[in-house]
Amino acid sequence: MPSFGIPWPEFNDGLSYNDVVLPSDSGLSLIKFYSSKHKNSAPFGGWLQRIHNGQITVDGDVVTDPNIILRVSSELVYHRLPWKEPDVPYKIEVLYEDGDMIALNKPPGMQVLSGGLFQQRTVLTQLQWHARQQSASLPGQESHPIPVHRLGRGTSGILLCAKTKLAKARLAAHFAAATSILRGNRDMTLELETKRRITKIYRAVTSGILDVDEIVINQPIGVMRYPGVAKGLYVSLASGKPALSKVTVLERDKRKNQTLVQVEIQSGRPHQIRIHLSFIGHPLLGDPLYITGGQPKFCDFELADESFAEDGGYTRPAKPVPGDCGYFLHAHQVVLPHPTTNEVIKITAPLPSMLKMMEEAG
CATH class of the missing domain: 3.10.290.10 (RNA-binding S4 domain)
Structure with a gap:
C-alpha cells in the first residue's frame, strides 16, 4: 500500500x-x-x-x-516562539486516491488539524508537503487537499480528504446529511437507514463484557466547562445535540474482561463513540478521559490557574484532556457516493495489530 x-x-x-x-x-x-x-x-x-x-x-x-x-x-x-512539538508518527498510508479525493489511513497519535501543542505535526501539514512534491514533479497537476472531517488524535483509520473545491463541498454535504436528519427526527433509526448517503464503521475495544449482541445508543451530546479545553468538553448531556451509534459485539474476552465491537455512527459529534460507549458503562479500553455515564473521570478542579509554562501559556492540565491517547478505536470502513461520479465506493483501512489479534484469537 x-x-x-x-x-x-x-x-x-x-x-x-x-x-x-x-x-x-x-x-x-x-x-x-x-x-x-x-x-x-x-x-x-x-x-x-x-x-x-x-x-x-x-x-x-x-x-x-x-x-x-x-x-x-x-x-x-x-x-x-518556535517549539519542539511532541513526538508523533509522520508516515501516512494511502487507501484510495483519484483526481477528486484521497483517503488516508491515519496513524494513532497524529492530530488532523493544528491546535494546541500540535501546529506543524499534523495530517494537514503532511498532505500539503505531499501535494507540493507532486506539483513539482507533475507541473499543471496542482491540488490543495484538505480533510473534510476529523478523527481524534488517538483514533486510527480512514480519513477522507478532498482535492478540489467541488469534492470538498459534496463530501462535506454527505457527512452533514445524517446529522441533519437526526436534528429533525427524534425517532431516528428507520429514517436514517433510508436517507443517509454515507456509512462509517469503526472497530473498538471496550472495558468489560457487553451482555447484549446489539445496542443502539441515542444519547445526546453537549458541552461542559473543563480545564485546558477552551471551548468546553463534549460529554453525555440530556440537553445536548442528538447522536446515534449502533454497537454490535464481535468478540467477548472474559479472561481479559474486554469486548471487541463494531460501531456504526450516523452522526458525527466530537468523541461520540468514546462518550456513547462510556455512557452505557463500557468505556474504551485505555481511555484516559471518559468513564461510565459519558462523563470525564475528574470534575473536582479549579478553573482559575495562574501557573504558566516556558512560553507564557498555561501549563498542561493535570487532568486528562480529549487529545490524550491510549484507547483502541479504528475507523475501519466507509461507504459513500463518489463526489463527482456518484458511484458508490467502499474504502477499508486494515485493522491495527491490537484489533487484529483479538479477532484472530476469537
Missing part, C-alpha cells in the same frame, strides 16, 4: 497572531488588551512574560512596556 511522509523538523516555525485595535479597545493598556482579549492563551503573568520577551509588536515596532496605551486601528502581532 503506498504511503508518504517527510520526517518532522526538530522545531516548528512558531506562529504569529494578528489583532487590530477597535474603537472599543482604544485606550486600553497593552497588558490589559492581551490578558482580557486572549485570556484562554495565557494568564496575566504569562502575557507579561511575553511582552517583556519582546514577542509583541505594535505597528511593526517591538514593545516591551506592558502599560503603553493603545490607539484605534493599531496593528498588534504576538509572535509565538
Whole structure:
C-alpha cells in the first residue's frame, strides 16, 4: 500500500497572531488588551512574560512596556516562539486516491488539524508537503487537499480528504446529511437507514463484557466547562445535540474482561463513540478521559490557574484532556457516493495489530 511522509523538523516555525485595535479597545493598556482579549492563551503573568520577551509588536515596532496605551486601528502581532512539538508518527498510508479525493489511513497519535501543542505535526501539514512534491514533479497537476472531517488524535483509520473545491463541498454535504436528519427526527433509526448517503464503521475495544449482541445508543451530546479545553468538553448531556451509534459485539474476552465491537455512527459529534460507549458503562479500553455515564473521570478542579509554562501559556492540565491517547478505536470502513461520479465506493483501512489479534484469537 503506498504511503508518504517527510520526517518532522526538530522545531516548528512558531506562529504569529494578528489583532487590530477597535474603537472599543482604544485606550486600553497593552497588558490589559492581551490578558482580557486572549485570556484562554495565557494568564496575566504569562502575557507579561511575553511582552517583556519582546514577542509583541505594535505597528511593526517591538514593545516591551506592558502599560503603553493603545490607539484605534493599531496593528498588534504576538509572535509565538518556535517549539519542539511532541513526538508523533509522520508516515501516512494511502487507501484510495483519484483526481477528486484521497483517503488516508491515519496513524494513532497524529492530530488532523493544528491546535494546541500540535501546529506543524499534523495530517494537514503532511498532505500539503505531499501535494507540493507532486506539483513539482507533475507541473499543471496542482491540488490543495484538505480533510473534510476529523478523527481524534488517538483514533486510527480512514480519513477522507478532498482535492478540489467541488469534492470538498459534496463530501462535506454527505457527512452533514445524517446529522441533519437526526436534528429533525427524534425517532431516528428507520429514517436514517433510508436517507443517509454515507456509512462509517469503526472497530473498538471496550472495558468489560457487553451482555447484549446489539445496542443502539441515542444519547445526546453537549458541552461542559473543563480545564485546558477552551471551548468546553463534549460529554453525555440530556440537553445536548442528538447522536446515534449502533454497537454490535464481535468478540467477548472474559479472561481479559474486554469486548471487541463494531460501531456504526450516523452522526458525527466530537468523541461520540468514546462518550456513547462510556455512557452505557463500557468505556474504551485505555481511555484516559471518559468513564461510565459519558462523563470525564475528574470534575473536582479549579478553573482559575495562574501557573504558566516556558512560553507564557498555561501549563498542561493535570487532568486528562480529549487529545490524550491510549484507547483502541479504528475507523475501519466507509461507504459513500463518489463526489463527482456518484458511484458508490467502499474504502477499508486494515485493522491495527491490537484489533487484529483479538479477532484472530476469537
